[in-house]
Amino acid sequence: MTEPHSQSVSEAQHEAEVLARALPHMQRYDDAIVVVKYGGHAMGSEDVARTFASDIVLMEQSGINPVVVHGGGPQIGAMLSKLGIKSEFAAGLRITDKATVEIVEMVLAGSINKQIVGFINEAGGKAIGLCGKDGNMVRARKANRVMVSSGGDDAQEVDLGFVGEPDTVDTTVLDQILGRELIPVLAPVAAAVDGGTYNVNADTFAGAIAGALGAKRFLLLTDVPGVLDKNKQLIPRLTIAEAHALIADGTISGGMIPKVETCIYALEKGVEGVVILDGKVPHAVLLELLTDHGAGTLITR
């Protein structure tokens, strides 16, 4: 046998061993619902988005029921600036006036949603793009005003406009879709309880969906390796109590606060485990679900 041939046999053997090691993980998640929040920063390049889409199809083919909830903050920002509409954030949430909510709906429920649906379908899946309005899935109430400090002592109360908090989640449509080889892809736009449209933070929307579906795992794909400690080192595991302590001492700040709070909400609603991980790492979801070492920060009760 020549050297190159023996090498390729051993490589193939290695690949077979990797596949075999995935079996117990596949069995653990057989028929389980896994909600994956795909953040706007994690979308990165088209190559990364296509790899993500094929991983979602592989999950579905392995007997897992994936539910994708996507964000698109940077993409909304780009469209608003193209149109000359100024946009500001308060407490990590976009202050959303009437003109902005129309663009948010257009970008999230329109272009981004259909792009992800397209990539999943090109990878051999059958994705269905929906937003919270479809089938009355998520109804939202107006978000509370938030306190924003302007540097000095004088904190100001800010009205976020058309920003909503999930009020009720009706899973009828998702119950019809899941378990039938279909992959729901959800945009975080919701109907207002009193009519109209609300812009909902994608993490919050995904947490509400994961909680209502009683998902086994809730994965949040972002642009950092997970929750980092004060020395910027990855914290592989956290309990709810430890997460609260890290928020209180300032280790967790900015956009990571609503993310971790959403994780805590989902865990309290019965989700077994929540993982925050880097969506820009190729095959991040497969690494987490189907390998022994997992990825990111796992938060459990």
Ligand SMILES: Nc1ncnc2c1ncn2[C@@H]1O[C@H](COP(=O)(O)OP(=O)(O)O)[C@@H](O)[C@H]1O
């Ligand atoms: N302890 C921490 N560990 C990791 N990231 C943190 C931490 N504290 C604050 N952050 C910030 O949170 C950001 C992630 O939140 P966000 O930008 O809202 O993500 P996404 O757009 O994916 O929803 C990180 O890029 C980082 O700047």
Ligand SMILES: CC(=O)N[C@@H](CCC(=O)OP(=O)(O)O)C(=O)O
């Ligand atoms: C109220 C609010 O802030 N909504 C977000 C919705 C999109 C989102 O959350 O996208 P990421 O996950 O990519 O950040 C926004 O307008 O940007």
